[in-house]
Amino acid sequence: QRQKESEVVQEFKLDPDNELRFEVESKEKATLELKSGLAEVFGTEIVKGKVYTFGGGSKIAVFTWQGCLLELRGKTEAAYVARETPMIIYLNTHAGLEQIRKKADSDETKRGPIAMVVGPTDVGKSTVCKLLLNYAVRMGRRPIYVDLDVGQGQLSIPGTIGAMAIERPADVEEGFSQVCPLIYHYGYKEPGSNVMLYNLLVTKLAQTVAERMEANRQNAVSGVIINTCGWIKGQGYQMLIHAAKAFEVDLIIVLDQERLYNELVRDLPETVKVVFQPKSGGVVERSRQARIEARDQRIREYFYGSAAQFYPHSFEVRFSDVKIFKIGAPALPDSLMPLGMKAEDQLTKLVTVQPSQQLLHHLISISMAESGDDDIIQTNVTGFICVNNVDLERQMLTVLSPQPRPLPRTRLLISDIQYMDSH
Ligand code: ADP
Numbered sequence: 001q002r003q004k005e006s007e008v009v010q011e012f013k014l015d016p017d018n019e020l021r022f023e024v025e026s027k028e029k030a031t032l033e034l035k036s037g038l039a040e041v042f043g044t045e046i047v048k049g050k051v052y053t054f055g056g057g058s059k060i061a062v063f064t065w066q067g068c069l070l071e072l073r074g075k076t077e078a079a080y081v082a083r084e085t086p087m088i089i090y091l092n093t094h095a096g097l098e099q100i101r102k103k104a105d106s107d108e109t110k111r112g113p114i115a116m117v118v119g120p121t122d123v124g125k126s127t128v129c130k131l132l133l134n135y136a137v138r139m140g141r142r143p144i145y146v147d148l149d150v151g152q153g154q155l156s157i158p159g160t161i162g163a164m165a166i167e168r169p170a171d172v173e174e175g176f177s178q179v180c181p182l183i184y185h186y187g188y189k190e191p192g193s194n195v196m197l198y199n200l201l202v203t204k205l206a207q208t209v210a211e212r213m214e215a216n217r218q219n220a221v222s223g224v225i226i227n228t229c230g231w232i233k234g235q236g237y238q239m240l241i242h243a244a245k246a247f248e249v250d251l252i253i254v255l256d257q258e259r260l261y262n263e264l265v266r267d268l269p270e271t272v273k274v275v276f277q278p279k280s281g282g283v284v285e286r287s288r289q290a291r292i293e294a295r296d297q298r299i300r301e302y303f304y305g306s307a308a309q310f311y312p313h314s315f316e317v318r319f320s321d322v323k324i325f326k327i328g329a330p331a332l333p334d335s336l337m338p339l340g341m342k343a344e345d346q347l348t349k350l351v352t353v354q355p356s357q358q359l360l361h362h363l364i365s366i367s368m369a370e371s372g373d374d375d376i377i378q379t380n381v382t383g384f385i386c387v388n389n390v391d392l393e394r395q396m397l398t399v400l401s402p403q404p405r406p407l408p409r410t411r412l413l414i415s416d417i418q419y420m421d422s423h
Pocket of ligand 1 (some may be wrong): 021022121124125230285
């Protein structure tokens with residue numbers, strides 16, 4: 001009965017400023033078509049008559065400023081039209097950012113806004129970033145998107161942070177096209193697993209983004225939008241402060257948490273504008289399990305594409321042809337450390353790893369570093385492989401890779417994150 005009901009074709013007539021919200025049942029699909037009027041999905045306009053397909057678990061909002069007619073097919077949960085949304089608030093934020101960009105347009109000494117979106121998990125941080133980026137790029141801007149969320153990042157696979165210049169609006173079905181993102185290897189899905197390393201990489205990323213803005217005036221004028229982790233207490237809070245300082249942010253948008261807002265106002269210099277904004281009622285809280293699945297899906301998409309349209313390669317790599325490292329040595333008490341070193345230095349130390357069964361199913365980042373002289377930790381990575389087999393006898397690893405052999409570089413960084421390739 002229920003199944004039949006949910007397969008029915010549904011039509012929704014939306015008044016101006018309304019939004020259709022729906023969730024696709026897990027392992028199912030739903031399609032959306034704009035019949036008339038104008039509408040957008042998280043800031044990207046949808047095209048009339050085009051059929052958009054969304055995979056299982058997708059949570060979508062179709063917003064209209066002007067009113068529209070939509071057709072929805074497939075197995076969706078709780079499809080409904082909401083009249084109350086914070087979209088006008090988000091649009092005003094965009095208008096404010098655009099004002100700063102206009103000033104930079106006519107004054108070479110100024111740069112565009114650097115804005116950071118913060119808040120607990122599941123308040124729509126990534127969605128607000130997407131919205132602001134899409135609105136900017138639709139006006140001809142080329143903003144830089146920085147993603148510091150190591151758990152649910154949108155630019156790359158979990159366990160990394162990175163940045164990318166946004167050239168066109170996000171694809172409604174697939175998100176931002178990943179053209180040359182700049183990615184650094186962190187190796188854990190929690191920012192708290194190695195705070196020293198996380199902060200070091202955030203500082204490095206901030207420097208690289210600043211250099212890009214120096215070199216490219218259009219990026220400099222357009223500014224930066226920074227997405228962050230949902231860990232906002234204790235050390236997590238300190239890490240947000242660190243990121244705000246490293247990137248020299250001008251604006252912090254705090255979603256949904258007044259306490260966090262008050263703390264940031266208290267602790268940051270007055271030059272940093274902090275604003276409090278509501279979350280959208282459409283953002284659904286995800287269970288721990290849903291978050292784990294989303295992480296797995298990101299990795300699967302990296303290797304197989306969003307609709308399983310890619311065929312990754314599987315090949316062998318000789319132990320002797322690569323150098324595998326991990327970051328962080330076991331902590332020693334200060335009394336046992338060599339003179340002049342502190343125990344925490346161990347956390348950002350590069351340690352050689354001998355291949356063993358322990359590598360099995362781990363993700364590995366391929367560093368751009370070309371020689372042992374490079375600072376591998378602070379060098380960006382070019383791609384990822386996954387260890388599917390370790391043959392100690394033949395001294396060979398079998399790896400899953402989106403690219404055919406050989407590996408583009410030989411310095412590899414092992415991640416704590418595992419992926420079971422079930423294909
Ligand atoms: P956060 O970055 O804070 O963890 P996200 O931006 O990833 O939160 O949003 C969580 C989920 O809610 C995403 O799947 C997103 O697609 C969905 N979502 C966001 N805004 C809406 C909305 N207005 N209606 C329905 N779903 C939404």
